[in-house]
Amino acid sequence: MQRHSLSVSELTEPDVVRRALDALCREVDGEAAVAKTALRKRSAFSEVLGAAVGKGYFAENPLARVKWQAPGVSEEVDPAxxxxxxxxxxxxxxxxxxxxxxxxxxxxxxxxxxAAMRPAEVIHLQISQCHLPKSGWGMFNLSGGVVTAGKEWTDDGAVHEVDSLKR
Incomplete structure (x- = not known):
């Protein structure tokens, strides 16, 4: 493992940090990770580097000096x-x-x-949010979605909780 690992001091090099960030955009099998996953991994990486600053390995977080943007999402739907x-x-x-x-x-x-709604949004849909004319298209005013979090993870012990709309 030592042969394939970098020393902590090498993380002061912007190119090394950039390569690490690019690696966070890949899954273990080499496939591109979704944007949300890449950003979550970057956040964890930043926390680790912040802890290293606290321990005295760095004077500042090496990510602060690196300009990097996670790749955008390009999901293509097969019409078939x-x-x-x-x-x-x-x-x-x-x-x-x-x-x-x-x-x-x-x-x-x-x-x-x-209406191109997510399942969680349909579950949370109330009749008061539906504006449906006798003919033609109507409109839904969505306010959130019901997600299954598990009673261990909710504040009130309920299995489901209402979450905000995804972008």
């Missing part, structure tokens, strides 16, 4: 994987005919397709 409007209409009709929760699921998946 997305159902067309006719297929969606058939699927929603079939789901709606199912006994029990069929109509509920028809509305759920319809919101996801036609």
């Amino acid at each position: 994987c997305v159902p067309n409007p006719t297929q969606v209409a058939c699927l929603l009709t079939a789901v709606g005919r199912q006994r029990g929760r069929g109509p509920h699921l028809e509305a759920f998946f319809g919101c996801m397709y036609y």
